[in-house]
Amino acid sequence: MLAGLALAGxxxxxxxxxxPAPEPEAxxxxxxxxxxxxxxxxxxxxxxxxxxTGRLAVERMPVEVTSALEQQSAEIVRNAEAIESKQARxxxxxxxxxxxxxxxxxxxxxxxxxxxxxxSVTALVAVPRLSSTGTAQGSVPGxxxxxxxxxxxxxxxxxxxxxxxxxxxxxxFHYYDADPALDGAAWLYRSDDVxxxxxxxxxxxxxxxxxxxxxxxERKVDAARHAYFVYFQVSAEAGANLVPIxxxxxxxxx
Numbered sequence: 001m002l003a004g005l006a007l008a009g010x011x012x013x014x015x016x017x018x019x020p021a022p023e024p025e026a027x028x029x030x031x032x033x034x035x036x037x038x039x040x041x042x043x044x045x046x047x048x049x050x051x052x053t054g055r056l057a058v059e060r061m062p063v064e065v066t067s068a069l070e071q072q073s074a075e076i077v078r079n080a081e082a083i084e085s086k087q088a089r090x091x092x093x094x095x096x097x098x099x100x101x102x103x104x105x106x107x108x109x110x111x112x113x114x115x116x117x118x119x120s121v122t123a124l125v126a127v128p129r130l131s132s133t134g135t136a137q138g139s140v141p142g143x144x145x146x147x148x149x150x151x152x153x154x155x156x157x158x159x160x161x162x163x164x165x166x167x168x169x170x171x172x173f174h175y176y177d178a179d180p181a182l183d184g185a186a187w188l189y190r191s192d193d194v195x196x197x198x199x200x201x202x203x204x205x206x207x208x209x210x211x212x213x214x215x216x217x218e219r220k221v222d223a224a225r226h227a228y229f230v231y232f233q234v235s236a237e238a239g240a241n242l243v244p245i246x247x248x249x250x251x252x253x254x
Contacts (some may be wrong), residue, residue: 003090030252046208080087090107098114116253117166119162120249121246122145124144125158126232128157135147135241145244152235156234158230158232161228163253166251169216171213171216171248173211173246175209176209177241180204180239183202185231187230189228190226191227192226195217197249198213199247208245211229230249
């Protein structure tokens with residue numbers, strides 16, 4: 001009997017020795033994710049429930065997603081740096097007779113006066129001197145102006161901005177005059193009713209023309225005491241055959 005037990009024990013030991021060792025169990029992650037497989041090389045797909053929780057760890061995301069997020073983050077940083085280096089919107093202005101010299105980071109400007117310049121005004125913005133005068137916009141080949149439609153012959157008045165201390169050197173007048181009987185004119189006046197310069201039309205022509213003069217009285221601009229404006233002569237009789245278009249005042253700075 002003892003011999004039989006010994007033989008049985010030897011056989012059991014041989015079986016245990018010959019039995020293959022068990023394969024190690026795959027490690028588990030806290031969320032139950034499985035190791036990459038042939039079917040899912042990038043890892044187990046993410047479920048909609050995991051996404052909606054808002055608690056999905058970055059390391060759980062596919063490599064393609066994390067790479068895209070990194071690229072977008074880098075692009076956001078580059079855009080922020082580029083925006084910081086851009087010039088702010090220019091908010092400053094310079095008075096007539098001067099120009100922008102320096103623009104600061106906050107958009108304000110430093111100005112410098114020009115040695116000479118020109119200020120122009122359109123007849124479109126001019127208003128009749130008399131409230132009973134009717135006017136209308138007039139479009140002719142080469143220009144747009146304003147003409148008189150009713151009332152007694154009148155003038156259109158438009159303010160003109162001139163830099164203080166400037167010396168006026170001339171006046172020019174763009175106009176359309178196709179009326180053979182009536183002529184027009186443009187006059188530069190000071191607010192104390194002092195005429196400074198004038199240009200008159202002559203003859204009739206179906207085209208825009210320009211007249212000018214360098215004969216100027218009271219040349220120096222005193223903006224502290226006076227305002228300046230242009231008179232455009234119009235006529236209800238001439239109507240659309242007499243259309244002032246614009247006037248320009250040239251000047252120099254001392």
